[in-house]
Structures are given as C-alpha cells and as structure tokens.
Amino acid sequence: MSALIEADGLGVSLGGQSVLRDVSLSVAPGEIVTVVGPNGSGKSTLVRCLIGGLPAGTGAVRRAVGLRLGYVPQRLAVAATLPMTVARFLSLPRRASRADVATALERTGADGLQRRQMDDLSGGQRQRVALARALLNQPDLLVLDEPTTGLDQPGAADFYRLIERLRDDTGCAVLMVSHDLHVVMAASDRVICLNGHVCCEGRPAQVAEAPAYRALFGTGTGGALALYRHEHDHAHHDHDHGTAA
C-alpha cells in the first residue's frame, strides 16, 4: 500500500529556532494516525508543512499524485467584519450545490445551520461545520489540527466517534494532531509521539507503555494513555485495537 502523504527527514526552523528535526512519517489509505505532543512540540508546524502552508527546511514532504486533502484548522477565527453564513463558508473555495451542502452538514451532525453566521456558532458547531466543508472535497485524507480544542470530554468523545464513523463510511485516511494526551482515540491505528522529533510510535497501547512516552508526558492519570473507548454497538465492527491500560 503506497502512502497518501509522507514526510521524509523533515526539518523546519522558524525565526532561527529549530522546531522540527528529522521527522519521518507516512499515512496509508484508510488509516487513522494521531500525532500527540506537548505544547511547543511542533505539531502545528508539522501540519502546516504537510498541507503545503509552510515549505520544508530540510527533507521533503511528498503527496500522492492527485491527492484530495480535507483540512480542518484548529480554530477558525472569522473576523467580525466578515459576514459569512455557514452555507457560504461551505462553498469555499469550491462552489457546492445546496443539496451537497445540506448532505455534508447532516453527515457531521450540523444540519440546519446553513443560514447561521459563522461567528455565532459554538466551538463544537464550528468544528462540525469545518469538518463538513472538508468532506465536500471528497478527501482521500482528512487532516485535523487539534479538533477537540475547547470541547469538553463528552464533546471530544462525540467528535472522535464522528471521525471514526466518517472513516468507516468513506474510507478516507485521517491524520489528527492532539495535545489532548489523556483522550486519544482508541480507533487510531497508530499514535506518533512528537517532541521536535518522533519520540516513539506504534499502536495506541504500545505507545502508552513506551518509556519515551512516559518520559515525555510523565505519569499523569496513572502513567497511562487513557484511551477513549467507544461502544461497539455495530455488529459489523471488527476492530482489534488495544484497550486502555
């Protein structure tokens, strides 16, 4: 299986300071990869490089030819001076039909918000709307930068469940960045632990046990990566991911 997107020995310096060093990672089709790291570990810089918003200093970022990328930014700050309905936002940058807009909003649980102004939305609504916009491009890869910032625990758990369901429905791969160390999706196929460089990576349960992870994040919540556990309410689920330690 060839990678959708790949960082190869990626290094970035900002303002003379090294932010990322020798980061190599790849995302395969249909895979859910979560990058966790403390504040200042270069997570957002990594995302910006992957989506093409920032050039690689050293190394390279390679994207599969014709890759359709759906990006959900961390916090969409719509200026108060810019009038923007949800429906209009979903038509950026590509025009979307009214029916497609309605379908996308429905899929992310944000139906009926079309006529609302973007800056009137709650944090959770805004995330779902941003996700709906990304889905309109029929992405092969969804990139989400700290999507649960500002959501409470049940809200975050709901959002993770939504991402997982979308992956199961559409088969798109997901690359998600999180500082939310205590709630990482159990549905992640891989967790990559970042602190300027890749400290460790593996299945969620493996990473939780890794000495590098424990050295970086200490022993909060008993030293374990508390995995978000979802209810297996669908008979056709055949996940075999690890469970919380």
Next chain:
Amino acid sequence: MTLLDDFLARAVLAGSGAALAAAPLGCMAIWRRMAFFSDATAHAALLGVALAIAVDVPVALGILAAALAMAVLTAALSERARSADTILAVLAHSGLAIGLLAVATLPGRSIDLHAFLFGDLLAVSRADVGVVWLGAAAVLAALAWRWQALLTTTLDPDLAAAAGYDPRRERLILSVTLAIVVAVAIKVVGALLIAALLVIPAAAARPFADTPERMVGIAALLGQAATLGGLTLSWRFDLPAGPAIVAVAAAAFALSALRR
C-alpha cells in the same frame, strides 16, 4: 447639451467608476485589516507624480508604478514583521512626507498639488473618464477571477494552502488591483482620501450584509449614492467634490452604526 451638463456628466461617470472599483477592494481591506495598507499605497502616488514629471513620462504611469511598488513592499513587510500596524503607519505617513518633498523640488512648481491631494473631479477630461472605467473594469475582472481564492485566503491562509492556492499570489493580486484603484481614484478624491473612499462605504455596508458578496453589493450602492450626493453638495454649495463625497459616505456610516 450645454457645457455645464457635460462636465457634470463627466464628473458623475468618473466618480461612479472609481466608487464601483473601490467597493470589493474596500471590503477586502476591512476583512484583512489593511486600512493602513491602502493609505500607504495612496500616499505613494504623490511620489509617483513627482517622479513622472521629473523623468517626463505620463503622470498616470508614474502613479501606477509608485503605488504598485509601495503596495508590494508593504504587503511583503507586513507579512514578515510582527508589528505590521506600526510599520504600515510609518510607511503611510513617511510616504506622504517624501512625496510632498519630491513635488516641492520640481522646477517651476509645475503641478497643482491641491488637485492631487484632494482630487479635482469637476475638471476630469473625456480621456480621464476612459482611464477610470478601463481601470475599474480591470480591477473588477481580476477580483472576480480570484474571488473564491481571495476569500479563502482571507479566512485562513492555511485553508487556502491546503486547497492548493498560494496565499502570496493572492496577496499580489490585491496589491496590483489596489495600485490600479489608487491611480484611478486620485482624480476623484485625491491621495489623502482614497483610503476613505475604499473603507467607509464598505464599513457602512457591514450591518446590512449576511454574506461577503452582499456586503460588496451594498458597499457599491452606497459608493454610488455618496458620489451622487457629494457631487450635488459640491455643485449647490460650491464645495470641493472629493471631500464632499467622503463626507456623505461618512454620514451613511453613522446611520448604519445606529442600526447595529
């Protein structure tokens, strides 16, 4: 048709053309917080006038070149610097000062400084009207062509990058169109009030709009109303046309602020 009708008709045509081109760009200036950016670009026009006369090329060309250079410079600097506001303010006002010095050093005081600072709408020629509408058409066409990308970049540059657009390229489009509007509008309201013609109708339109496009449409209508109202005041009470247009736009803004 009498001579009087004719020069008034020319003034109305030139004024409405400039106000029309100013509407989408003025909205962009507000959304992107670049009011000083338009000020700096407009003030550089004065330097362009002086340089054009010094090297004997058409004045409009000098204005366009100087405004374009300033627009590209300020766009690049504000992208890099942390205190963009300060740098733009410094550039806007020092650009004006240096332009005034350059005009003062011209031999024989060969230009009407007042006309370039405050506009001279009642004296526009047929050719001027043609230049205004040509420039306005170019600006509107360029903005319509890049509109979706410009809006996306304005919302979030990374959102645009992820969709395959280069935010720097979109900024360049804005710089070029702004320089054209400056070159076109200097006859209408003058270098000192171009930023006002851009920003005030757009700001007045904001409370009435729910989408970016409606805001541009309302700003365009308000710009037309301000042009007609300002010219009427100017004609009736023998007032300078450029400041009258801006004052009418400001009154519209005050009324719209009450609605909020």
